[in-house]
Amino acid sequence: MPWLIKSEPDVFSIEDLAKVPREPWTGVRNYQARNYMWKEMRVGELALFYHSNATPPGIAGIAKVASAPYPDPTQFDPDSEYHDPKATEERPRWYLVDFTHVETFANLIPLEQLKADSQLSEMLVCQRGTRLSITPVEANHYQRVLKLAGAKG
DNA sequence: GCCAACGTTGGC
DNA sequence: GCCAACGTTGGC
Numbered sequence: 001m002p003w004l005i006k007s008e009p010d011v012f013s014i015e016d017l018a019k020v021p022r023e024p025w026t027g028v029r030n031y032q033a034r035n036y037m038w039k040e041m042r043v044g045e046l047a048l049f050y051h052s053n054a055t056p057p058g059i060a061g062i063a064k065v066a067s068a069p070y071p072d073p074t075q076f077d078p079d080s081e082y083h084d085p086k087a088t089e090e091r092p093r094w095y096l097v098d099f100t101h102v103e104t105f106a107n108l109i110p111l112e113q114l115k116a117d118s119q120l121s122e123m124l125v126c127q128r129g130t131r132l133s134i135t136p137v138e139a140n141h142y143q144r145v146l147k148l149a150g151a152k153g
Numbered sequence: 154g155c156c157a158a159c160g161t162t163g164g165c
Numbered sequence: 166g167c168c169a170a171c172g173t174t175g176g177c
Contacts, residue, residue: 008175030160053175111176129158131174 001040002142003047004125005063005099006133014049014060014104022066022098026074027082029094033134038069038095040136046102048137048145050125058110059145067098105149119144 005025007013017023028034045065051057071092074082087093115126124135137145 006175032160057176128176129174131159133174 001045002137002139003036003041003045003065004050004059004135004137005047006050006052006125008053009051009060010053013051014063014101017049017063017099018101018104020101022100024067024072024098025096026072028072028096028133029082029084030133033132034094034096036134036136037097041065041069041097043068046142047099048142051108056108056110056112058108058112058114059105059149060108061104062102063099064102065097066100069095069097072096107149109145109148113148114145117144117148 009015012023025037028037043065047063047065048059049061049063051060071087071089072082072094074080075084075087075092075094076089077083082094084093111125114120114123120126120141123137123141124130124132
């Protein structure tokens with residue numbers, strides 16, 4: 001199943017992802033998003049990399065699931081902004097996977113364009129109030145996004 | 154900076 | 166277990 005992952009480019013952009021061999025997706029503190037990483041993602045699955053809080057927001061490229069799920073180490077670190085005092089090594093609360101860079105689109109596909117595309121009107125990221133940082137993407141939506149990316153060259 | 158959406162927390 | 170208050174997300 002393809003995915004969509006959001007990141008604020010000021011914090012971590014697809015260019016940042018391209019510079020590292022792999023990136024642990026730390027800091028997700030939403031149960032639904034966690035469950036997708038923990039229970040449903042498989043190594044090798046692809047994810048649209050979405051730039052949120054950007055100008056403009058939109059899909060910047062493609063990443064790939066690069067590890068099995070494991071406990072997010074930042075939950076145990078008292079100095080981390082993601083520290084969770086209720087998590088223990090014996091009973092971790094937060095799990096993550098690593099992502100690796102696949103492709104940076106020549107041109108970002110703006111959210112405005114996604115919303116205007118009749119084939120993508122039901123894509124979750126286009127829906128009002130969708131704040132979830134990790135969402136599954138239907139195969140036809142994924143293919144359509146790739147097509148838009150390619151068409152823009 | 155505003156504010157709608159919505160997840161989480163905590164008092165009861 | 167309800168629900169008001171609060172905090173965060175994220176487009177605009």
